[in-house]
Amino acid sequence: MTSTLTALLFLGLYLSQTTSTQKQILSKPIIWVKPNFMIPKGMPVFIWCQGTPKAIEYQLHLEGHLYAQQSPKQLERRNTVMFHIPKMTLLTAGQYRCFYRIKELWSKPSDPLDLVVTGMYDTPTLSVHPGNKVISGKNVTFSCRLDTATNKFFLLKEGRSSQPQHRYGNIQVEFPIGPVTTAHRGTYRCFGSYNNHAWSFPSKPVKLLVTEGVGDTSLVPTEHTSFSEPWDTYLLATEAEFQQDPAFWDHTAHNILQIGLAFLVLVALMCLLVDYWLCRKRIQEQANRASPQECRRRFRTQRTLDK
Known part of the structure; x- marks a missing residue:
């Protein structure tokens, strides 16, 4: 019994430490662009940032400075947001990164995304x-x-x-x-x-x-x-493929670990209950067997006293 309780205690401590560590480390999001990283001057572009379903806010940074921020609008797509740049110019070309936030914690930055504006000089x-x-x-x-x-x-x-x-x-x-x-x-x-x-x-x-x-x-x-x-209909109308989110898989693995530990704890508790029930049953059976013997002993003692 004591060893089982000790094992449960260690499992609980491990689960608590794992949850605490996971809260302190947020995986980097995925960033990609549609329709292409090269955008003709004056044309629109869409930048996608994919975090986790628990994210409550996303930020897009251009050359290290905040460019835009927004919160997920659709419950079924809370792990992805879209940033719209209406017109590509020299001011909007550069290196982009995105972040997401869960409660008060911000994720690591995404990999860099370099956007190029074309049509700025003569034709080679x-x-x-x-x-x-x-x-x-x-x-x-x-x-x-x-x-x-x-x-x-x-x-x-x-x-x-x-x-x-x-x-x-x-x-x-x-x-x-x-x-x-x-x-x-x-x-x-x-x-x-x-x-x-x-x-x-x-x-x-x-x-x-x-x-x-x-x-x-x-x-x-x-x-x-x-x-x-012409070129204004976009060169290389190739869309970036939707990528599975490493952060999503990190969270999934963590959730599986939590479920596994919870299952082990449940099994241990079931074992404790079964052991307790069996112990009570043995005590009751011993008590039931002892009762007739005690009655016969008391009867013999009483007859001796009467004589």
Whole structure:
């Protein structure tokens, strides 16, 4: 009995410490943008921040300063809020992070989200050498030129996982690529920039077609190309996929742990009750067996006294 009560005490203390620790550590939220991290000047953009169902307030920070804040409006989506930027400008381009609050505690900041405003400078010219139709294994070089002097150029290949390459230069830079494979097939554009968050208009698209070999005449790109004209209908209308929230899974794991501990405590209490019931039953049975014997002893004693 004493060992069981001691075990219950330790379980209760552990559960209390776990809950206290969880309250002090709030996982970072997830941040993403729709329709794309590159937004033409004057066009709207939506930034999403995903925390936990218990969050009561969200904040969006731009370059380390508070930009907007709001509370969840729908009970069924309390773990996600949307921040709307009506028009993208130089003032709204930059690095964003978001936070959420549970009671008086604020979460860690989300990973950074860099938003770029395009259409701020003249249009560059993009070309590829020796040509846009090459055999796999060869080398190609993209050349981007912007007559208006700049200090940085970006080359972007369309694709969900594509990341822009960059090189420094004033008027023209080259992006060597190779040996190429069919994975390099796709549509490319380049941009000029004075900083990481303000880019020029995009160049006209250049489609690179890579064949498997001399005998293979297939020039169909492996990636779907969806650049649209004009640019104001958005370049790369690719939406960020909805991501599962690590904070959500942290809280779920914690809740499962709490349920498991509560179940163990309940089982221990049930064992105590069963043990107590069995003990009472044994005592009652012993008492019942002892009663007739006691009566016979008293009867014999009484007869002896009468004689």
